Amino acid sequence: MIEFRDFSLTYPTGSRPALQKIDFIVPRGQICAVVGADGAGKSTLAGVISGVVPHMTGGETTGWARIGSRMLAETPASELVGEVALVMQNPFNQLSGARFSLREEIAFGLENLGVDRAEMVRRVEQVMADLRLTALADLSPYEMSGGQQQLLAIGSALVMRPAVMVLDEPTSQLDAVGAGVVFDALETLRTQGVTVILFEHRMERPARCVDRVLVLDEGRIAADGQPDDVLTDPRLADWGVAPLRYTTAARQAVERGLWEADRPLPVTLEAAAEGFDAALKGARTAGGL
Ligand SMILES: Nc1ncnc2c1ncn2[C@@H]1O[C@H](COP(=O)(O)OP(=O)(O)OP(=O)(O)O)[C@@H](O)[C@H]1O
Ligand SMILES: [Mg+2]
Incomplete structure:
Protein backbone atom coordinates (compact mmCIF):
# COMPACT_ATOMS: atom_id res chain seq x y z
CA MET A 1 0.00 0.00 0.00
CA ILE A 2 1.17 3.50 -0.83
CA GLU A 3 0.03 6.26 1.48
CA PHE A 4 0.61 10.01 1.34
CA ARG A 5 -0.50 12.19 4.27
CA ASP A 6 -0.47 15.95 4.08
CA PHE A 7 2.72 15.65 2.05
CA SER A 8 4.35 18.78 0.60
CA LEU A 9 7.66 19.21 -1.15
CA THR A 10 9.57 22.34 -2.10
CA TYR A 11 12.69 22.05 -4.29
CA PRO A 12 15.74 24.05 -3.17
CA THR A 13 15.24 26.42 -6.11
CA GLY A 14 11.45 26.43 -5.95
CA SER A 15 9.51 29.54 -5.01
CA ARG A 16 6.39 27.50 -4.27
CA PRO A 17 5.89 23.84 -3.33
CA ALA A 18 5.98 21.41 -6.30
CA LEU A 19 3.62 19.18 -4.26
CA GLN A 20 1.16 20.64 -1.77
CA LYS A 21 -0.71 18.76 0.93
CA ILE A 22 -0.98 15.53 -1.02
CA ASP A 23 -3.32 12.94 0.53
CA PHE A 24 -4.10 9.58 -1.01
CA ILE A 25 -3.90 5.85 -0.45
CA VAL A 26 -3.28 3.36 -3.26
CA PRO A 27 -4.12 -0.20 -2.18
CA ARG A 28 -1.94 -3.05 -3.37
CA GLY A 29 -2.74 -4.19 -6.92
CA GLN A 30 -4.54 -1.00 -7.94
CA ILE A 31 -3.77 0.59 -11.29
CA CYS A 32 -3.92 4.32 -10.68
CA ALA A 33 -3.40 7.04 -13.30
CA VAL A 34 -2.20 10.53 -12.42
CA VAL A 35 -2.88 13.25 -14.98
CA GLY A 36 -1.99 16.92 -14.98
CA ALA A 37 -0.68 19.81 -17.07
CA ASP A 38 3.02 20.52 -17.75
CA GLY A 39 4.64 21.35 -14.44
CA ALA A 40 1.71 20.06 -12.36
CA GLY A 41 4.08 17.90 -10.31
CA LYS A 42 3.68 14.49 -11.97
CA SER A 43 7.39 13.66 -12.29
CA THR A 44 7.97 15.00 -8.78
CA LEU A 45 5.33 12.67 -7.36
CA ALA A 46 6.73 9.77 -9.43
CA GLY A 47 10.15 10.60 -8.00
CA VAL A 48 8.90 10.67 -4.40
CA ILE A 49 7.20 7.27 -4.75
CA SER A 50 10.38 5.76 -6.16
CA GLY A 51 12.77 7.35 -3.64
CA VAL A 52 14.51 9.66 -6.15
CA VAL A 53 12.96 12.88 -4.78
CA PRO A 54 14.13 14.46 -2.53
CA HIS A 55 17.08 12.07 -1.99
CA MET A 56 18.78 12.84 -5.30
CA THR A 57 17.28 16.26 -6.07
CA GLY A 58 17.21 17.96 -2.69
CA GLY A 59 14.09 19.58 -1.32
CA GLU A 60 12.20 20.19 1.91
CA THR A 61 9.25 18.01 2.80
CA THR A 62 6.44 18.22 5.32
CA GLY A 63 3.86 15.56 6.12
CA TRP A 64 4.80 11.98 5.27
CA ALA A 65 4.59 9.25 2.67
CA ARG A 66 5.17 5.53 2.89
CA ILE A 67 5.26 2.35 0.83
CA GLY A 68 4.24 -0.51 3.07
CA SER A 69 6.17 0.07 6.27
CA ARG A 70 8.94 2.15 4.66
CA MET A 71 8.79 5.89 5.15
CA LEU A 72 9.80 7.44 1.83
CA ALA A 73 11.59 10.47 3.29
CA GLU A 74 13.95 8.08 5.09
CA THR A 75 14.36 5.52 2.28
CA PRO A 76 16.54 6.36 -0.73
CA ALA A 77 15.90 4.78 -4.15
CA SER A 78 18.77 2.32 -3.67
CA GLU A 79 16.89 0.68 -0.79
CA LEU A 80 13.71 0.38 -2.81
CA VAL A 81 15.31 -1.59 -5.66
CA GLY A 82 13.34 -4.74 -6.28
CA GLU A 83 10.30 -3.26 -4.57
CA VAL A 84 9.62 -0.15 -6.65
CA ALA A 85 10.59 0.31 -10.29
CA LEU A 86 10.52 3.73 -11.94
CA VAL A 87 10.31 4.27 -15.67
CA MET A 88 11.48 7.84 -16.12
CA GLN A 89 9.93 10.33 -18.48
CA ASN A 90 13.09 10.52 -20.61
CA PRO A 91 14.22 6.94 -21.26
CA PHE A 92 17.70 8.05 -22.33
CA ASN A 93 18.39 9.17 -18.74
CA GLN A 94 17.72 5.67 -17.58
CA LEU A 95 20.29 3.80 -19.70
CA SER A 96 22.96 2.25 -17.51
CA GLY A 97 25.76 3.35 -19.85
CA ALA A 98 27.43 0.07 -18.93
CA ARG A 99 25.73 -2.35 -21.32
CA PHE A 100 25.84 -2.31 -25.09
CA SER A 101 22.96 -4.46 -26.25
CA LEU A 102 19.28 -4.28 -25.47
CA ARG A 103 19.33 -7.82 -24.03
CA GLU A 104 22.23 -7.00 -21.66
CA GLU A 105 20.65 -3.70 -20.66
CA ILE A 106 17.42 -5.46 -19.65
CA ALA A 107 19.47 -8.03 -17.69
CA PHE A 108 21.51 -5.33 -15.91
CA GLY A 109 19.29 -4.89 -12.85
CA LEU A 110 18.97 -8.64 -12.33
CA GLU A 111 22.76 -9.05 -12.56
CA ASN A 112 23.12 -6.50 -9.79
CA LEU A 113 20.67 -8.46 -7.67
CA GLY A 114 22.68 -11.63 -8.32
CA VAL A 115 19.76 -13.53 -9.86
CA ASP A 116 20.55 -17.08 -11.03
CA ARG A 117 21.69 -17.11 -14.69
CA ALA A 118 19.07 -19.51 -16.09
CA GLU A 119 16.31 -17.61 -14.33
CA MET A 120 17.75 -14.33 -15.60
CA VAL A 121 17.79 -15.52 -19.23
CA ARG A 122 14.21 -16.78 -18.92
CA ARG A 123 12.94 -13.51 -17.50
CA VAL A 124 14.82 -11.32 -19.99
CA GLU A 125 13.58 -13.36 -22.99
CA GLN A 126 10.01 -13.24 -21.65
CA VAL A 127 10.06 -9.47 -21.18
CA MET A 128 11.55 -8.94 -24.66
CA ALA A 129 8.80 -11.13 -26.15
CA ASP A 130 6.05 -9.31 -24.20
CA LEU A 131 7.29 -5.92 -25.42
CA ARG A 132 7.97 -7.14 -29.00
CA LEU A 133 11.66 -6.33 -28.58
CA THR A 134 13.16 -9.75 -29.39
CA ALA A 135 14.21 -8.71 -32.90
CA LEU A 136 16.17 -5.79 -31.41
CA ALA A 137 17.95 -7.86 -28.72
CA ASP A 138 21.48 -7.30 -30.07
CA LEU A 139 21.04 -3.63 -30.96
CA SER A 140 22.92 -1.01 -28.96
CA PRO A 141 20.54 1.05 -26.77
CA TYR A 142 22.34 4.12 -28.15
CA GLU A 143 21.32 3.25 -31.72
CA MET A 144 17.68 2.93 -30.86
CA SER A 145 14.88 5.43 -31.46
CA GLY A 146 13.31 7.29 -28.51
CA GLY A 147 10.31 4.99 -28.70
CA GLN A 148 12.48 1.87 -28.66
CA GLN A 149 14.44 3.26 -25.71
CA GLN A 150 11.13 3.87 -23.96
CA LEU A 151 10.13 0.22 -24.41
CA LEU A 152 13.60 -0.80 -23.24
CA ALA A 153 13.24 1.28 -20.07
CA ILE A 154 9.86 -0.38 -19.43
CA GLY A 155 11.46 -3.79 -20.05
CA SER A 156 14.28 -3.02 -17.60
CA ALA A 157 11.65 -2.21 -14.97
CA LEU A 158 9.31 -5.14 -15.72
CA VAL A 159 12.11 -7.70 -15.53
CA MET A 160 12.69 -6.76 -11.87
CA ARG A 161 9.14 -7.90 -11.01
CA PRO A 162 8.62 -5.03 -8.60
CA ALA A 163 5.65 -4.81 -6.23
CA VAL A 164 5.13 -1.21 -7.35
CA MET A 165 5.63 0.06 -10.88
CA VAL A 166 5.86 3.83 -11.47
CA LEU A 167 5.53 4.83 -15.12
CA ASP A 168 6.19 8.50 -15.92
CA GLU A 169 4.60 9.20 -19.33
CA PRO A 170 5.74 5.81 -20.65
CA THR A 171 4.22 6.22 -24.11
CA SER A 172 5.21 9.82 -24.86
CA GLN A 173 7.60 8.78 -27.64
CA LEU A 174 5.67 5.77 -28.91
CA ASP A 175 3.32 5.42 -31.87
CA ALA A 176 -0.12 3.82 -31.49
CA VAL A 177 1.28 0.29 -31.92
CA GLY A 178 4.02 0.82 -29.32
CA ALA A 179 1.55 2.41 -26.90
CA GLY A 180 -0.73 -0.60 -27.39
CA VAL A 181 2.14 -2.90 -26.38
CA VAL A 182 2.64 -0.88 -23.18
CA PHE A 183 -1.05 -0.92 -22.26
CA ASP A 184 -1.17 -4.68 -22.91
CA ALA A 185 1.73 -4.97 -20.45
CA LEU A 186 -0.44 -3.13 -17.89
CA GLU A 187 -3.01 -5.92 -18.18
CA THR A 188 -0.27 -8.47 -17.43
CA LEU A 189 0.79 -6.41 -14.39
CA ARG A 190 -2.82 -6.44 -13.22
CA THR A 191 -2.95 -10.24 -13.32
CA GLN A 192 0.31 -10.31 -11.32
CA GLY A 193 -1.13 -8.05 -8.61
CA VAL A 194 1.46 -5.31 -9.19
CA THR A 195 0.51 -1.82 -7.97
CA PRO A 234 -16.30 19.51 -16.85
CA ARG A 235 -13.42 21.09 -14.87
CA LEU A 236 -10.83 18.86 -16.56
CA ALA A 237 -9.80 21.56 -19.05
CA ASP A 238 -9.45 24.11 -16.21
CA TRP A 239 -6.91 21.74 -14.65
CA GLY A 240 -4.94 21.80 -17.92
CA VAL A 241 -5.90 18.28 -18.97
CA ALA A 242 -7.30 17.80 -22.47
CA PRO A 243 -10.72 16.12 -22.33
CA LEU A 244 -10.89 12.75 -24.10
CA ARG A 245 -11.96 12.90 -27.74
CA TYR A 246 -14.84 10.49 -27.04
CA THR A 247 -16.14 12.71 -24.26
CA THR A 248 -15.83 15.83 -26.39
CA ALA A 249 -17.70 14.19 -29.30
CA ALA A 250 -20.48 13.06 -26.95
CA ARG A 251 -20.68 16.53 -25.38
CA GLN A 252 -21.24 18.03 -28.83
CA ALA A 253 -23.93 15.40 -29.42
CA VAL A 254 -25.58 16.43 -26.12
CA GLU A 255 -25.65 20.06 -27.30
CA ARG A 256 -27.39 18.97 -30.49
CA GLY A 257 -29.87 16.78 -28.58
CA LEU A 258 -28.35 13.63 -30.09
CA TRP A 259 -27.27 11.91 -26.86
CA GLU A 260 -29.70 10.08 -24.57
CA ALA A 261 -30.41 12.31 -21.57
CA ASP A 262 -29.63 9.71 -18.88
CA ARG A 263 -26.59 8.16 -20.56
CA PRO A 264 -23.24 9.09 -18.94
CA LEU A 265 -20.54 10.63 -21.12
CA PRO A 266 -18.17 7.99 -22.49
CA VAL A 267 -14.45 7.62 -21.74
CA THR A 268 -13.82 4.70 -24.09
CA LEU A 269 -14.35 4.24 -27.82
CA GLU A 270 -16.74 1.34 -27.13
CA ALA A 271 -18.90 3.40 -24.77
CA ALA A 272 -18.95 6.26 -27.31
CA ALA A 273 -19.95 3.90 -30.14
CA GLU A 274 -22.70 2.39 -27.96
CA GLY A 275 -24.01 5.86 -27.10
CA PHE A 276 -24.12 7.01 -30.72
CA ASP A 277 -25.72 3.72 -31.73
CA ALA A 278 -28.45 4.13 -29.12
CA ALA A 279 -29.03 7.76 -30.16
CA LEU A 280 -29.35 6.68 -33.80
CA LYS A 281 -31.80 3.90 -32.95
CA GLY A 282 -33.81 6.34 -30.83
CA ALA A 283 -33.96 8.82 -33.70
CA ARG A 284 -35.08 6.06 -36.13
CA THR A 285 -37.81 4.88 -33.75
CA ALA A 286 -39.03 8.45 -33.36
CA GLY A 287 -39.18 8.64 -37.15
CA GLY A 288 -36.60 11.37 -37.26
CA LEU A 289 -34.32 9.46 -39.64
N1 LIG B 1 14.87 18.87 -9.87
C1 LIG B 1 14.13 19.98 -9.77
N2 LIG B 1 14.61 21.08 -9.15
C2 LIG B 1 13.86 22.20 -9.03
N3 LIG B 1 12.61 22.34 -9.51
C3 LIG B 1 12.08 21.29 -10.15
C4 LIG B 1 12.81 20.05 -10.33
N4 LIG B 1 12.01 19.19 -11.01
C5 LIG B 1 10.86 19.84 -11.24
N5 LIG B 1 10.89 21.09 -10.73
C6 LIG B 1 9.77 22.09 -10.73
O1 LIG B 1 8.68 21.50 -10.01
C7 LIG B 1 7.44 21.73 -10.67
C8 LIG B 1 6.79 20.42 -11.04
O2 LIG B 1 7.58 19.79 -12.05
P1 LIG B 1 7.35 18.31 -12.56
O3 LIG B 1 8.49 17.97 -13.45
O4 LIG B 1 7.10 17.43 -11.39
O5 LIG B 1 6.00 18.47 -13.39
P2 LIG B 1 5.34 17.48 -14.47
O6 LIG B 1 3.89 17.44 -14.13
O7 LIG B 1 6.07 16.19 -14.50
O8 LIG B 1 5.54 18.26 -15.84
P3 LIG B 1 5.70 17.66 -17.34
O9 LIG B 1 4.31 17.32 -17.80
O10 LIG B 1 6.25 18.81 -18.09
O11 LIG B 1 6.60 16.48 -17.28
C9 LIG B 1 7.76 22.62 -11.87
O12 LIG B 1 7.55 23.94 -11.48
C10 LIG B 1 9.23 22.34 -12.13
O13 LIG B 1 9.85 23.45 -12.71
MG1 LIG C 1 6.99 15.12 -15.91
Whole structure:
Protein backbone atom coordinates (compact mmCIF):
# COMPACT_ATOMS: atom_id res chain seq x y z
CA MET A 1 0.00 0.00 0.00
CA ILE A 2 1.17 3.50 -0.83
CA GLU A 3 0.03 6.26 1.48
CA PHE A 4 0.61 10.01 1.34
CA ARG A 5 -0.50 12.19 4.27
CA ASP A 6 -0.47 15.95 4.08
CA PHE A 7 2.72 15.65 2.05
CA SER A 8 4.35 18.78 0.60
CA LEU A 9 7.66 19.21 -1.15
CA THR A 10 9.57 22.34 -2.10
CA TYR A 11 12.69 22.05 -4.29
CA PRO A 12 15.74 24.05 -3.17
CA THR A 13 15.24 26.42 -6.11
CA GLY A 14 11.45 26.43 -5.95
CA SER A 15 9.51 29.54 -5.01
CA ARG A 16 6.39 27.50 -4.27
CA PRO A 17 5.89 23.84 -3.33
CA ALA A 18 5.98 21.41 -6.30
CA LEU A 19 3.62 19.18 -4.26
CA GLN A 20 1.16 20.64 -1.77
CA LYS A 21 -0.71 18.76 0.93
CA ILE A 22 -0.98 15.53 -1.02
CA ASP A 23 -3.32 12.94 0.53
CA PHE A 24 -4.10 9.58 -1.01
CA ILE A 25 -3.90 5.85 -0.45
CA VAL A 26 -3.28 3.36 -3.26
CA PRO A 27 -4.12 -0.20 -2.18
CA ARG A 28 -1.94 -3.05 -3.37
CA GLY A 29 -2.74 -4.19 -6.92
CA GLN A 30 -4.54 -1.00 -7.94
CA ILE A 31 -3.77 0.59 -11.29
CA CYS A 32 -3.92 4.32 -10.68
CA ALA A 33 -3.40 7.04 -13.30
CA VAL A 34 -2.20 10.53 -12.42
CA VAL A 35 -2.88 13.25 -14.98
CA GLY A 36 -1.99 16.92 -14.98
CA ALA A 37 -0.68 19.81 -17.07
CA ASP A 38 3.02 20.52 -17.75
CA GLY A 39 4.64 21.35 -14.44
CA ALA A 40 1.71 20.06 -12.36
CA GLY A 41 4.08 17.90 -10.31
CA LYS A 42 3.68 14.49 -11.97
CA SER A 43 7.39 13.66 -12.29
CA THR A 44 7.97 15.00 -8.78
CA LEU A 45 5.33 12.67 -7.36
CA ALA A 46 6.73 9.77 -9.43
CA GLY A 47 10.15 10.60 -8.00
CA VAL A 48 8.90 10.67 -4.40
CA ILE A 49 7.20 7.27 -4.75
CA SER A 50 10.38 5.76 -6.16
CA GLY A 51 12.77 7.35 -3.64
CA VAL A 52 14.51 9.66 -6.15
CA VAL A 53 12.96 12.88 -4.78
CA PRO A 54 14.13 14.46 -2.53
CA HIS A 55 17.08 12.07 -1.99
CA MET A 56 18.78 12.84 -5.30
CA THR A 57 17.28 16.26 -6.07
CA GLY A 58 17.21 17.96 -2.69
CA GLY A 59 14.09 19.58 -1.32
CA GLU A 60 12.20 20.19 1.91
CA THR A 61 9.25 18.01 2.80
CA THR A 62 6.44 18.22 5.32
CA GLY A 63 3.86 15.56 6.12
CA TRP A 64 4.80 11.98 5.27
CA ALA A 65 4.59 9.25 2.67
CA ARG A 66 5.17 5.53 2.89
CA ILE A 67 5.26 2.35 0.83
CA GLY A 68 4.24 -0.51 3.07
CA SER A 69 6.17 0.07 6.27
CA ARG A 70 8.94 2.15 4.66
CA MET A 71 8.79 5.89 5.15
CA LEU A 72 9.80 7.44 1.83
CA ALA A 73 11.59 10.47 3.29
CA GLU A 74 13.95 8.08 5.09
CA THR A 75 14.36 5.52 2.28
CA PRO A 76 16.54 6.36 -0.73
CA ALA A 77 15.90 4.78 -4.15
CA SER A 78 18.77 2.32 -3.67
CA GLU A 79 16.89 0.68 -0.79
CA LEU A 80 13.71 0.38 -2.81
CA VAL A 81 15.31 -1.59 -5.66
CA GLY A 82 13.34 -4.74 -6.28
CA GLU A 83 10.30 -3.26 -4.57
CA VAL A 84 9.62 -0.15 -6.65
CA ALA A 85 10.59 0.31 -10.29
CA LEU A 86 10.52 3.73 -11.94
CA VAL A 87 10.31 4.27 -15.67
CA MET A 88 11.48 7.84 -16.12
CA GLN A 89 9.93 10.33 -18.48
CA ASN A 90 13.09 10.52 -20.61
CA PRO A 91 14.22 6.94 -21.26
CA PHE A 92 17.70 8.05 -22.33
CA ASN A 93 18.39 9.17 -18.74
CA GLN A 94 17.72 5.67 -17.58
CA LEU A 95 20.29 3.80 -19.70
CA SER A 96 22.96 2.25 -17.51
CA GLY A 97 25.76 3.35 -19.85
CA ALA A 98 27.43 0.07 -18.93
CA ARG A 99 25.73 -2.35 -21.32
CA PHE A 100 25.84 -2.31 -25.09
CA SER A 101 22.96 -4.46 -26.25
CA LEU A 102 19.28 -4.28 -25.47
CA ARG A 103 19.33 -7.82 -24.03
CA GLU A 104 22.23 -7.00 -21.66
CA GLU A 105 20.65 -3.70 -20.66
CA ILE A 106 17.42 -5.46 -19.65
CA ALA A 107 19.47 -8.03 -17.69
CA PHE A 108 21.51 -5.33 -15.91
CA GLY A 109 19.29 -4.89 -12.85
CA LEU A 110 18.97 -8.64 -12.33
CA GLU A 111 22.76 -9.05 -12.56
CA ASN A 112 23.12 -6.50 -9.79
CA LEU A 113 20.67 -8.46 -7.67
CA GLY A 114 22.68 -11.63 -8.32
CA VAL A 115 19.76 -13.53 -9.86
CA ASP A 116 20.55 -17.08 -11.03
CA ARG A 117 21.69 -17.11 -14.69
CA ALA A 118 19.07 -19.51 -16.09
CA GLU A 119 16.31 -17.61 -14.33
CA MET A 120 17.75 -14.33 -15.60
CA VAL A 121 17.79 -15.52 -19.23
CA ARG A 122 14.21 -16.78 -18.92
CA ARG A 123 12.94 -13.51 -17.50
CA VAL A 124 14.82 -11.32 -19.99
CA GLU A 125 13.58 -13.36 -22.99
CA GLN A 126 10.01 -13.24 -21.65
CA VAL A 127 10.06 -9.47 -21.18
CA MET A 128 11.55 -8.94 -24.66
CA ALA A 129 8.80 -11.13 -26.15
CA ASP A 130 6.05 -9.31 -24.20
CA LEU A 131 7.29 -5.92 -25.42
CA ARG A 132 7.97 -7.14 -29.00
CA LEU A 133 11.66 -6.33 -28.58
CA THR A 134 13.16 -9.75 -29.39
CA ALA A 135 14.21 -8.71 -32.90
CA LEU A 136 16.17 -5.79 -31.41
CA ALA A 137 17.95 -7.86 -28.72
CA ASP A 138 21.48 -7.30 -30.07
CA LEU A 139 21.04 -3.63 -30.96
CA SER A 140 22.92 -1.01 -28.96
CA PRO A 141 20.54 1.05 -26.77
CA TYR A 142 22.34 4.12 -28.15
CA GLU A 143 21.32 3.25 -31.72
CA MET A 144 17.68 2.93 -30.86
CA SER A 145 14.88 5.43 -31.46
CA GLY A 146 13.31 7.29 -28.51
CA GLY A 147 10.31 4.99 -28.70
CA GLN A 148 12.48 1.87 -28.66
CA GLN A 149 14.44 3.26 -25.71
CA GLN A 150 11.13 3.87 -23.96
CA LEU A 151 10.13 0.22 -24.41
CA LEU A 152 13.60 -0.80 -23.24
CA ALA A 153 13.24 1.28 -20.07
CA ILE A 154 9.86 -0.38 -19.43
CA GLY A 155 11.46 -3.79 -20.05
CA SER A 156 14.28 -3.02 -17.60
CA ALA A 157 11.65 -2.21 -14.97
CA LEU A 158 9.31 -5.14 -15.72
CA VAL A 159 12.11 -7.70 -15.53
CA MET A 160 12.69 -6.76 -11.87
CA ARG A 161 9.14 -7.90 -11.01
CA PRO A 162 8.62 -5.03 -8.60
CA ALA A 163 5.65 -4.81 -6.23
CA VAL A 164 5.13 -1.21 -7.35
CA MET A 165 5.63 0.06 -10.88
CA VAL A 166 5.86 3.83 -11.47
CA LEU A 167 5.53 4.83 -15.12
CA ASP A 168 6.19 8.50 -15.92
CA GLU A 169 4.60 9.20 -19.33
CA PRO A 170 5.74 5.81 -20.65
CA THR A 171 4.22 6.22 -24.11
CA SER A 172 5.21 9.82 -24.86
CA GLN A 173 7.60 8.78 -27.64
CA LEU A 174 5.67 5.77 -28.91
CA ASP A 175 3.32 5.42 -31.87
CA ALA A 176 -0.12 3.82 -31.49
CA VAL A 177 1.28 0.29 -31.92
CA GLY A 178 4.02 0.82 -29.32
CA ALA A 179 1.55 2.41 -26.90
CA GLY A 180 -0.73 -0.60 -27.39
CA VAL A 181 2.14 -2.90 -26.38
CA VAL A 182 2.64 -0.88 -23.18
CA PHE A 183 -1.05 -0.92 -22.26
CA ASP A 184 -1.17 -4.68 -22.91
CA ALA A 185 1.73 -4.97 -20.45
CA LEU A 186 -0.44 -3.13 -17.89
CA GLU A 187 -3.01 -5.92 -18.18
CA THR A 188 -0.27 -8.47 -17.43
CA LEU A 189 0.79 -6.41 -14.39
CA ARG A 190 -2.82 -6.44 -13.22
CA THR A 191 -2.95 -10.24 -13.32
CA GLN A 192 0.31 -10.31 -11.32
CA GLY A 193 -1.13 -8.05 -8.61
CA VAL A 194 1.46 -5.31 -9.19
CA THR A 195 0.51 -1.82 -7.97
CA VAL A 196 0.87 0.59 -10.87
CA ILE A 197 1.04 4.38 -10.80
CA LEU A 198 0.84 5.67 -14.33
CA PHE A 199 1.59 9.34 -15.01
CA GLU A 200 0.09 10.51 -18.28
CA HIS A 201 -0.81 13.53 -20.33
CA ARG A 202 -3.39 11.89 -22.56
CA MET A 203 -5.83 9.31 -21.28
CA GLU A 204 -7.59 7.99 -24.44
CA ARG A 205 -5.75 4.69 -24.42
CA PRO A 206 -5.22 4.06 -20.71
CA ALA A 207 -8.75 5.15 -19.64
CA ARG A 208 -10.02 1.60 -19.99
CA CYS A 209 -7.19 -0.10 -18.10
CA VAL A 210 -6.99 2.01 -14.96
CA ASP A 211 -9.03 1.65 -11.77
CA ARG A 212 -8.70 5.21 -10.65
CA VAL A 213 -7.59 8.67 -11.83
CA LEU A 214 -5.98 11.43 -9.78
CA VAL A 215 -5.67 14.92 -11.23
CA LEU A 216 -2.71 17.05 -10.16
CA ASP A 217 -3.06 20.79 -10.59
CA GLU A 218 -0.22 23.05 -9.50
CA GLY A 219 1.01 20.45 -7.05
CA ARG A 220 -2.38 19.75 -5.47
CA ILE A 221 -4.79 16.87 -5.96
CA ALA A 222 -7.72 18.48 -7.75
CA ALA A 223 -9.73 15.28 -8.26
CA ASP A 224 -9.54 11.63 -7.29
CA GLY A 225 -12.03 8.99 -8.37
CA GLN A 226 -13.26 6.51 -10.96
CA PRO A 227 -12.08 7.12 -14.55
CA ASP A 228 -15.71 7.50 -15.71
CA ASP A 229 -16.29 10.34 -13.25
CA VAL A 230 -12.95 12.16 -13.23
CA LEU A 231 -12.34 12.04 -16.99
CA THR A 232 -15.79 13.43 -17.80
CA ASP A 233 -15.56 16.17 -15.16
CA PRO A 234 -16.30 19.51 -16.85
CA ARG A 235 -13.42 21.09 -14.87
CA LEU A 236 -10.83 18.86 -16.56
CA ALA A 237 -9.80 21.56 -19.05
CA ASP A 238 -9.45 24.11 -16.21
CA TRP A 239 -6.91 21.74 -14.65
CA GLY A 240 -4.94 21.80 -17.92
CA VAL A 241 -5.90 18.28 -18.97
CA ALA A 242 -7.30 17.80 -22.47
CA PRO A 243 -10.72 16.12 -22.33
CA LEU A 244 -10.89 12.75 -24.10
CA ARG A 245 -11.96 12.90 -27.74
CA TYR A 246 -14.84 10.49 -27.04
CA THR A 247 -16.14 12.71 -24.26
CA THR A 248 -15.83 15.83 -26.39
CA ALA A 249 -17.70 14.19 -29.30
CA ALA A 250 -20.48 13.06 -26.95
CA ARG A 251 -20.68 16.53 -25.38
CA GLN A 252 -21.24 18.03 -28.83
CA ALA A 253 -23.93 15.40 -29.42
CA VAL A 254 -25.58 16.43 -26.12
CA GLU A 255 -25.65 20.06 -27.30
CA ARG A 256 -27.39 18.97 -30.49
CA GLY A 257 -29.87 16.78 -28.58
CA LEU A 258 -28.35 13.63 -30.09
CA TRP A 259 -27.27 11.91 -26.86
CA GLU A 260 -29.70 10.08 -24.57
CA ALA A 261 -30.41 12.31 -21.57
CA ASP A 262 -29.63 9.71 -18.88
CA ARG A 263 -26.59 8.16 -20.56
CA PRO A 264 -23.24 9.09 -18.94
CA LEU A 265 -20.54 10.63 -21.12
CA PRO A 266 -18.17 7.99 -22.49
CA VAL A 267 -14.45 7.62 -21.74
CA THR A 268 -13.82 4.70 -24.09
CA LEU A 269 -14.35 4.24 -27.82
CA GLU A 270 -16.74 1.34 -27.13
CA ALA A 271 -18.90 3.40 -24.77
CA ALA A 272 -18.95 6.26 -27.31
CA ALA A 273 -19.95 3.90 -30.14
CA GLU A 274 -22.70 2.39 -27.96
CA GLY A 275 -24.01 5.86 -27.10
CA PHE A 276 -24.12 7.01 -30.72
CA ASP A 277 -25.72 3.72 -31.73
CA ALA A 278 -28.45 4.13 -29.12
CA ALA A 279 -29.03 7.76 -30.16
CA LEU A 280 -29.35 6.68 -33.80
CA LYS A 281 -31.80 3.90 -32.95
CA GLY A 282 -33.81 6.34 -30.83
CA ALA A 283 -33.96 8.82 -33.70
CA ARG A 284 -35.08 6.06 -36.13
CA THR A 285 -37.81 4.88 -33.75
CA ALA A 286 -39.03 8.45 -33.36
CA GLY A 287 -39.18 8.64 -37.15
CA GLY A 288 -36.60 11.37 -37.26
CA LEU A 289 -34.32 9.46 -39.64
N1 LIG B 1 14.87 18.87 -9.87
C1 LIG B 1 14.13 19.98 -9.77
N2 LIG B 1 14.61 21.08 -9.15
C2 LIG B 1 13.86 22.20 -9.03
N3 LIG B 1 12.61 22.34 -9.51
C3 LIG B 1 12.08 21.29 -10.15
C4 LIG B 1 12.81 20.05 -10.33
N4 LIG B 1 12.01 19.19 -11.01
C5 LIG B 1 10.86 19.84 -11.24
N5 LIG B 1 10.89 21.09 -10.73
C6 LIG B 1 9.77 22.09 -10.73
O1 LIG B 1 8.68 21.50 -10.01
C7 LIG B 1 7.44 21.73 -10.67
C8 LIG B 1 6.79 20.42 -11.04
O2 LIG B 1 7.58 19.79 -12.05
P1 LIG B 1 7.35 18.31 -12.56
O3 LIG B 1 8.49 17.97 -13.45
O4 LIG B 1 7.10 17.43 -11.39
O5 LIG B 1 6.00 18.47 -13.39
P2 LIG B 1 5.34 17.48 -14.47
O6 LIG B 1 3.89 17.44 -14.13
O7 LIG B 1 6.07 16.19 -14.50
O8 LIG B 1 5.54 18.26 -15.84
P3 LIG B 1 5.70 17.66 -17.34
O9 LIG B 1 4.31 17.32 -17.80
O10 LIG B 1 6.25 18.81 -18.09
O11 LIG B 1 6.60 16.48 -17.28
C9 LIG B 1 7.76 22.62 -11.87
O12 LIG B 1 7.55 23.94 -11.48
C10 LIG B 1 9.23 22.34 -12.13
O13 LIG B 1 9.85 23.45 -12.71
MG1 LIG C 1 6.99 15.12 -15.91
